[in-house]
Amino acid sequence: MKPLLDGVRILDMSQMLAGPYCSMLMADLGAEVIKIESPGEGDRIRQMGIYRIGGQSAYFLSINRNKKSVTLNLKSEKGREIFYELVKKSDVVFDNLRPATLQKLGASYEHVKGHNPKIISCSITAFGPDGPYADHPAFDLTLQAISGAMSYTGEPGRPPVRMGLPMGDLAGALMAAFSISSALYKREKTGEGCKLDISLLDSVVSLHTYVVQYLVAGSPIPEQIGSGHISVVPYGAFKTADGWITIAIFTERFWENFCNILGVPELAKDPRFTTNNDRSKNRGVLIPMIEEKLIAKTTDEWVEILSKERIPCGALNTMDKVLQDEQLRHRDMIVAVEIPEGGKTEMLGNPVKAKDMDQMYRFSPELGEHTEQILTEILGLEELEINELRDNGII
Structure with a gap:
């Protein structure tokens, strides 16, 4: 064509x-x-x-x-x-x-x-x-x-x-x-x-899309949040044993599975972290707990484990690795x-x-x-x- x-x-x-x-x-x-x-x-x-x-x-x-x-x-x-x-x-x-x-x-x-x-x-x-x-x-x-x-x-x-x-x-x-x-x-x-x-x-x-609409609706003026998300927790880049991994937990189904994989199923039932809104309010307490668990394995190990359970995640690639990425080469990118x-x-x-x-x-x-x-x-x-x-x- x-x-x-x-x-x-x-x-x-x-x-x-x-x-x-x-x-x-x-x-x-x-x-x-x-x-x-x-x-x-x-x-x-x-x-x-x-x-x-x-x-x-x-x-x-x-x-x-x-x-x-x-x-x-x-x-x-x-x-x-x-x-x-x-x-x-x-x-x-x-x-x-x-x-x-x-x-x-x-x-x-x-x-x-x-x-x-x-x-x-x-x-x-x-x-x-x-x-x-x-x-x-x-x-x-x-x-x-x-x-x-x-x-x-x-x-x-x-x-x-x-x-x-x-x-x-x-x-x-x-x-x-x-x-x-x-x-x-x-x-x-x-x-x-x-x-x-x-x-x-x-x-x-x-x-800016939702960022501006949140502000119009009465949210505080947006501030720096690193790789995190203004309204989703956990969401961001986390240190592993040999690099970094990005993880995005957008639903409670993901959250429960994620806690089980990390070996801390009790977090899913903790009233501070039960819902996304709860986790957003208490991100300062929760994120260090997750970081402590993720540092124990390599990026590739975590990607394999989390992907099997359909948890949204991805290695934080440097640009040299991007050029070798099998999905991008498959797509002729x-x-x-x-x-x-x-x-x-x-x-x-x-x-x-x-x-x-x-x-x-x-x-x-x-x-x-x-x-x-x-x-x-x-x-x-x-x-x-x-x-x-x-x-x-x-x-």
Whole structure:
């Protein structure tokens, strides 16, 4: 079966993390993603980090596979003319530029709609195009802080901690991919394009879900609780003889079985711990008792014992072990991708599975690698015209 987004063409003007991760998700599902980059410079992430694979930044590779790269100087009149010709033959224009920059480049929704009334334009910004923060710069750390996510991440009594995953960026990327897919469906039904406005701050805040609803309902302001849960006990990471294990006891059935496995069946009947609400009130007494028992065996031993009894648990894996995880490899979440110069490298796979869908992975493009191909095949330019554009710094 052809990929889900086969036939969709996206002009991708985004850089850094949030935008490119979104467009990679869509490229993995078959969209033709044409990455528009400045001649001689390109996406700043191309130079990120000291680790390189096949001559490319490992960071850049991780979020730019399956794309095509075109260099185009949008600050020039001729460059904008070419861009508008591509807009006429595309479905989506995608960016993570500030509104003022987008206007200056002539790439705002109003501009591109004039050349393609059915175009879908999606912009990711830190705070949205208006409001008191609209012109403020921000990165993942800033967004995690302002969103409140850092206020209850980390161990009690310790300084605030940034989430290991850059959710300030990735939340917006996921919302953008979702919204673009929705807009494509709407256009299929109505023939209408639209403007999509994705704020990274909005996206992160939306993930608070029950935490905010608890607060509105009268709970205390959330505080750091480590790996624990605000309303479930026991729930968290526990030290074992050789590492860590995570355990989540969400129902009383799990609780009784868990106590029996630990060799302390009396805890299940103890009025301090009978129900989850009781355990939440007395977590300071209960957790040390559980820790004392779990330290006696290795992580693998506990995972085997608890899993047999259907107790929700999991080893706390370091990233090297994640890459070897048998479930992830079974699900093709660790895949081999060919390096153009020869050999292969491993990457994370596409988490979206559709029955019988064709799936392929191409190495991230070199800067401007597909410029000539796109100008020839899509716009019908001749070699002489392309050479002239290159000589004039347009491409």
